[in-house]
Amino acid sequence: MAATTKSNSELFLNGILNENPIFRLALSMCPAVGLTTTMTNGLLLGIAVTFVQVFSSCTIALIKDYIHPRIRIPTYTFTIATWVTVIDMVLAAYVPGAYKAMGIFVKLIVAFAIITMRLETFACKNNFVKSFWDGLGMGLGFMFGMMAIGFVRELLGMGTLFGYKVLGFRTLLFFVLPAAGFFCVGLMMAIFNYVEFKLKQKRR
Amino acid sequence: MNQILRITTGLIITCFLAGLVMGGVFTITHDAKKKNEHMIFEETMLGLLGYGKSTPPPQDLKFKAIYRYLIEDAKDIERKDLAYMVPVLDDKGEKFKLLILSQEGELKEALDLKLEPEKAFEAKERQEALEAVLGKEKRAIYGDSAIVAVQGDKRVAYLLPGRFPGFKTMIKAMLALEPDFTVKGVEIMEHEEDPGLGGEITQDYFKNQFVGKPFGKLKELKVVKEPLPEEYRKILEGAQIPPQERARQLSQFKDKDIYALTGATISSKAVTEGLKGMASSFAYRFKNLEKIASTQGLRLAF
Amino acid sequence: MRTTKIILLCLFVFGLLSGIALAENVNVVRKASFDKANQIIIEFIEEIEEAWAKDVNNFYVYQKINPDILIGVSKVELLPDKRTITLVMSEDLNKNEVHIVGMKNIKIGKQTFPKLQVQVKKFYFGYLFSIFIGAMLVNNFVFTKYLGLCVFFGTSRKKSTAVGMGITFTIVMVFSAMMSWFLYQFVLKPFNLSFLQVVVFIGMVSLSVQAVDTILRKVNPVLFKAFGVYLVLVIANCIIIAVPLILADNEYNAVESLMLALGAGLGFLVALFLMSSVRERLELALVPPSFRGLPIAFVTAGLFALAFMGFSGMSLF
Known part of the structure; x- marks a missing residue:
């Protein structure tokens, strides 16, 4: 793939809709299952991932001409690890409470396939500005997916949104249980598929 | 050969830059992290006493900490002493004293510590002060701590x-x-x-x-x-x-x-x-x- | 052949290490161990005097970390062989802590010792085994910690792929976890560099992937052909970076770390195998079109996760 011809806004929306990391690419599923009991968690991890994605994409776009092709992948990993360490330290210092809630997942961003994949397929072939918009779109797409699952689980499981009470009645504890993450993600994927299927039928 | 040289220089420069970024962020965030952790700890203590944002704590409310250590002697392994780091008052003001107790609960020694009360919550400072008075043969292992909340002299x-x-x-x-x-x-x-x-x-x-x-x-x-x-x-x-x-x-x-x-x-x-x-x-x-x-x-x- | 040798060597080192751990109470006491909730059993090498053994005042028990708080001994029982005594405490013991049993004026055989202290701790092998089983089943990384899902769903379509991936993963896992543990304990921690954790650990992972790749290619090309493709995927698996982080957090020693890494790797293998068995059958089943592929796999994984919840809280020793 040569440098992209899409405009910046198209690149930005591409990450959120057409190539949504969670629902479309089905990458980085671990936090989507493990960390979506509340919307707040989804939002915070989304911010962290957006930060890492944008900064890594920009860094790689800047230095892509100097990277020797044989050490391409190690350089990507190293870049990501550096930015993950940075966001990890910043979060630990300024929002300690929320950082504890996310536990090990902030550090695990380093192994999220989505970030490496974007660097490999996009950032190393495009310029700084385009990489920035692509990274931002992917990060926000990830955040959107996390928050969508978090919305369903928190609302149905605890009757709250961002910690505020919304529903008045007793809710289904099942949705907060760890195993329900799998069911929720599976069901939401199926719904996305169904909607897409119907839309295609209509177009015909 | 030329390739290897290029790869190595590339790697070294990347490492150097990354190290610079991480080191810089570390120095900036390190103090803030410590301060925040201490603040959360204090907020929890105040919360337990019933004070919060709407009900500020009284001016004369003070927290005095006691730290308990276990002392191991290199010469006599079976012997284990307890040491309490307690704040005591004398003519000049408040200072920390180390009370070493035998296993049966009797006082063996009372030593003066060179430790400022404001810095006592940092484990590193405490350990340094302990090493200075205990010498090399004894090793202090941190046990736990307790905090006494005092209002006035009550x-x-x-x-x-x-x-x-x-x-x-x-x-x-x-x-x-x-x-x-x-x-x-x-x-x-x-x-x-x-x-x-x-x-x-x-x-x-x-x-x-x-x-x-x-x-x-x-x-x-x-x-x-x-x-x-x-x-x-x-x-x-x-x-x-x-x-x-x-x-x-x-x-x-x-x-x-x-x-x-x-x-x-x-x-x-x-x-x-x-x-x-x-x-x-x-x-x-x-x-x-x-x-x-x-x-x-x-x-x-x- | 070479593999067998390496396994034997590992077993030997392992046995040696645990042997050192056990051979502490040498002179008069042969064995000291926990029994029921409030009992400690002590076995001596020779017969002991009955009157001495029955006197509660000759014994005192405390936890190693709290030497000032004595645990009351309410009764001492001497077994018919006259060598083994059972100390009955007034309260239940916390068996996770190392306990010290002190004895005064011990009359054993014809000798008398003024005092003696014995350490009582949980059976070390049992502890190691519980770490292993814990990482493999009770806290299975895939089904109870939700890590490594991308690779899990990607490689669980066929049984053969699943097994290949699981084995490759376990090998790399053990390698990289041990290296990371070593670096963390001896370099990062002493020099106060633990903020570099992520960078160092991911570096170790890439290094061990590369090392396994090179070694396998040279030593056993057949095996490399079978497993080489999975090596690249290992690096995208969160578990491989999560294990060193957990090791660093919990301050495990070398053998315990090995056990956790092995358990995590085999746990992933078990999860992959179970899942692939189900998915092979799902291919033949009538699944609603919108559920085909990943959605149904997720629902299946959810059922597995519910089943694995049954293990939770289980303790073996």
Whole structure:
């Protein structure tokens, strides 16, 4: 793939809709299952991932001409690890409470396939500005997916949104249980598929 | 050859830049992290005493910490001494003293420590001060700490930070006791129990069950697998009812055991046992410490 | 052949290490161990005097970390062989802590010792085994910690792929976890560099992937052909970076770390195998069109996760 011809806004929306990391690419599923009991968690991890994605994409776009092709992948990993360490330290210092809630997942961003994949397929072939918009779109797409699952689980499981009470009645504890993450993600994927299927039928 | 050289230079430059970025962020965030952690700790303590944003704490409320260490002697392995780092008052003001106690609870030595009271909450500073007085042959291992909240010259509460095994991992909690060792409050600071099940230990309707339990009852507190009575739950969650009615209701449940959380009996038991252990060993040690201070004529800062 | 040798060597080192751990109470006491909730059993090498053994005042027990708080001994029982005594405490013991049993004026055989202290701790092998089983089943990384899902769903379509991936993963896991543990304990921690954790650990992972790749290619090309493709995927698996982080957090020693890494790797293998068995059958089943592929796999994984919840809280020793 040569440098992209899409405009910046198209690149930005591409990450959120057409190539949504969670629902479309089905990458980085671990936090989507493990960390979506509340919307707040989804939002915070989304911010962290957006930060890492944008900064890594920009860094790689800047230095892509100097990277020797044989050490391409190690350089990507190293870049990501550096930015993950940075966001990890910043979060630990300024929002300690929320950082504890996310536990090990902030550090695990380093192994999220989505970030490496974007660097490999996009950032190393495009310029700084385009990489920035692509990274931002992917990060926000990830955040959107996390928050969508978090919305369903928190609302149905605890009757709250961002910690505020919304529903008045007793809710289904099942949705907060760890195993329900799998069911929720599976069901939401199926719904996305169904909607897409119907839309295609209509177009015909 | 040329390629290898290029790869190595590339790698070195990348490493150097990354190191620069990470090191820079580390220096910036390190102090902020420490300050924030200390602030959270203090907020938890104030919260347990009933102070918050809307009710600021009085000016003369002070926290005095006692640190307990275990002293190992390289010459005599079987011998284990306890050491308490306590703030004492003398003519010049407040300073830290190290009381070394034998296993049987008798005072062996009382040493002066070069440690400023403001810096005592940092483990590194304490360890340095200890090394200076103990010498090389003795090794001090940190045990735990307790904080005495003082208002004027009156003790308000004892605050005990501690950790104990939960259902999954260690639970970090803080227990507040009245001067007569009745439970004043419980706060769960860190835990990794399952959300919705064991995670409910942070909820008011569980934590507040401990409040008001006298020391005698606390020592033999058990967990019962019975549903929590609805009117009790309302009080525990802070329902608005007249104070007299509240006191009457609470006294009715004062000698009751702890009602287990639904689906998380093990977590409930772990918390109860952990708090029980913390309170009883603290009470035992604190009484002993007071006795020693009075026989030695030490003026404790609390 | 070479593999067998390496396994034997590992077993030997392992046995040696645990042997050192056990051979502490040498002179008069042969064995000291926990029994029921409030009992400690002590076995002496020779017969002991009955009157001495029955006297509660000759014994004191405390936890190693709390030497000032004595645990009351309510009764001492001497077994018919006159060598073994059972100490009955007034309260239940916390068996996770190391306990010290002190004895005064021990009359054994014809000799008398003024004092003696014995350490009582949980059976070390049992502890190691519980770490292993804990990482494999009770806290299975896939089904109870939700890590490594991308690779999990990607490689669980066929049984053969699943097994290949699982084995490759376990090997790399053990390698990289041990290296990371070593670096963390001896470099990062002493020099106060623990903020570099992530960078160092991911570096170790890439290094071990590369090392396994090179070694396998040279030593056993057949095996490399079978497993080489999975090596690249290992690096995208969160578990491989999560294990060193957990090791660093919990301050495990070398053998315990090995056990956790092995358990995590085999746990992943078990999860992959179970899942692939189900998915092979799902191919033949009538699944609603919108559920085909990943959605149904997720629902299946959810059922597995519910089943694995049954293990939770289980303790073996």
